[in-house]
Amino acid sequence: MLVALTVLLCDFATAGAGGFFLYEIGTEVGLASAGYGVGTLDPSTQFTNPAGMTHLEGDQLMAGVQGILPNLRFNPNGASTKGGTNGGQALIPLPSASFFYQHGLTNDLKIGISTFAYFGGGLDYNLNWVGRYFNQTSVTVGQSIQPTIAYRVNNWLSVGAGPIFMIGYLRDRVGINNLLPALGDGQLRLKDWTLGYGGNLGILLEPRADTRVGITYLTPVSLDFSSAADFRGLGPGLALLFLKRGLLNANVDLGLTVPQAVTLGIFHQLSDRFAIMGNLNWQNWNQFGQVNVSVDSSNPKSITTKSHYQDTGHVAVGGQYQLEEKWFLKAGFAFDSTMVTANNRTVTVPVGPEYRYGLGVQYAYSQNLKLGFDYEFYWEGNLSLTQGPGGPALGTVSGTYGDAFINFFAANVIYKFGNAQSAKPMNPKQ
Numbered sequence: 001m002l003v004a005l006t007v008l009l010c011d012f013a014t015a016g017a018g019g020f021f022l023y024e025i026g027t028e029v030g031l032a033s034a035g036y037g038v039g040t041l042d043p044s045t046q047f048t049n050p051a052g053m054t055h056l057e058g059d060q061l062m063a064g065v066q067g068i069l070p071n072l073r074f075n076p077n078g079a080s081t082k083g084g085t086n087g088g089q090a091l092i093p094l095p096s097a098s099f100f101y102q103h104g105l106t107n108d109l110k111i112g113i114s115t116f117a118y119f120g121g122g123l124d125y126n127l128n129w130v131g132r133y134f135n136q137t138s139v140t141v142g143q144s145i146q147p148t149i150a151y152r153v154n155n156w157l158s159v160g161a162g163p164i165f166m167i168g169y170l171r172d173r174v175g176i177n178n179l180l181p182a183l184g185d186g187q188l189r190l191k192d193w194t195l196g197y198g199g200n201l202g203i204l205l206e207p208r209a210d211t212r213v214g215i216t217y218l219t220p221v222s223l224d225f226s227s228a229a230d231f232r233g234l235g236p237g238l239a240l241l242f243l244k245r246g247l248l249n250a251n252v253d254l255g256l257t258v259p260q261a262v263t264l265g266i267f268h269q270l271s272d273r274f275a276i277m278g279n280l281n282w283q284n285w286n287q288f289g290q291v292n293v294s295v296d297s298s299n300p301k302s303i304t305t306k307s308h309y310q311d312t313g314h315v316a317v318g319g320q321y322q323l324e325e326k327w328f329l330k331a332g333f334a335f336d337s338t339m340v341t342a343n344n345r346t347v348t349v350p351v352g353p354e355y356r357y358g359l360g361v362q363y364a365y366s367q368n369l370k371l372g373f374d375y376e377f378y379w380e381g382n383l384s385l386t387q388g389p390g391g392p393a394l395g396t397v398s399g400t401y402g403d404a405f406i407n408f409f410a411a412n413v414i415y416k417f418g419n420a421q422s423a424k425p426m427n428p429k430q
Contacts, residue, residue, distance in 0.1 A: 026064025030360015030374035032332035034318025037265020043100035050160025079398035132175035
């Protein structure tokens with residue numbers, strides 16, 4: 001019942017301009033992902049490091065909600081060959097939610113279940129924008145459900161793992177040039193749901209009472225999307241040509257692989273009030289397999305073309321401070337390298353290097369209830385792009401996404417059932 005309820009309540013998260021991997025899942029947004037890999041020592045550790053569950057006693061529930069205010073607007077230049085608008089606000093500002101529940105079987109053995117979205121991206125341009133023959137709408141998202149188990153082997157070693165069941169959704173729309181202005185544009189639509197499988201594994205080491213070191217591994221997840229080509233508004237001559245080329249009723253394979261990722265994290269308590277943390281991360285984007293969907297109506301041979309992606313690196317640092325008995329402050333910074341070079345940037349994946357700046361506060365309303373509020377500023381700056389030439393039908397789209405950024409706002413609640421207390425809280429005074 002809990003799994004069904006959370007899936008129904010969760011809107012799929014939408015990534016920003018910078019890529020598809022989401023550190024922002026409505027929980028530790030204020031740390032800008034700093035501390036991933038060592039466990040957050042609240043129920044969301046089921047994702048950040050499953051082994052961290054062994055540091056939580058009894059039954060606990062965490063729920064987070066998140067909204068965004070984005071800026072991703074394209075400014076075309078004179079090299080763009082098709083007329084039209086600038087596309088408007090391209091990033092879809094959808095909210096997201098996450099839920100984590102943990103149950104303690106013994107002091108050393110814990111189980112849990114959670115749902116969250118760590119993968120996704122969504123763009124929606126004006127239908128008549130200058131790049132409409134390369135993309136109008138592109139949404140690819142995945143909502144994950146993860147049952148988890150963790151075990152404390154001894155005083156310095158804990159392990160945890162859980163399978164990931166990812167519900168994937170894909171929707172694409174692209175304009176088709178009918179070549180005769182009087183006919184207007186046609187359109188190709190693709191849509192599909194699928195289910196992928198993966199896993200999340202974590203190890204947590206404690207060489208000292210004030211220090212934790214963690215390693216996590218997210219396996220790849222294959223999302224085998226496949227959709228019948230839904231052509232609309234084609235002129236009669238173009239419809240006949242597509243039929244002869246076998247495109248009109250074609251089944252389009254849009255399978256992709258959510259990348260595997262490895263994270264190394266460290267946490268150190270400098271004093272009773274102040275702690276620092278950091279992490280390094282690698283993501284295997286060259287196996288992503290995302291395709292660009294476009295149709296060259298002047299020479300229709302195929303519907304999809306391969307994109308070129310590269311692996312990314314990530315570094316994050318952060319700190320947390322006990323202001324007073326009930327108030328807890330946190331801040332973080334993170335940098336991610338880009339998954340595509342400037343030469344391979346497309347209107348479907350307009351990405352660049354990512355900078356994250358986070359701030360957050362947690363308030364202990366009571367021994368059993370804590371409230372958290374977080375903000376993160378995500379910055380990519382100016383992203384230049386030239387896609388094409390794609391022939392007389394597709395043309396060339398060229399310009400810059402100026403000052404690309406996202407404001408993330410998150411709120412979360414942690415409830416501890418009964419008299420459960422955190423065995424080793426982030427701060428000894430909690």
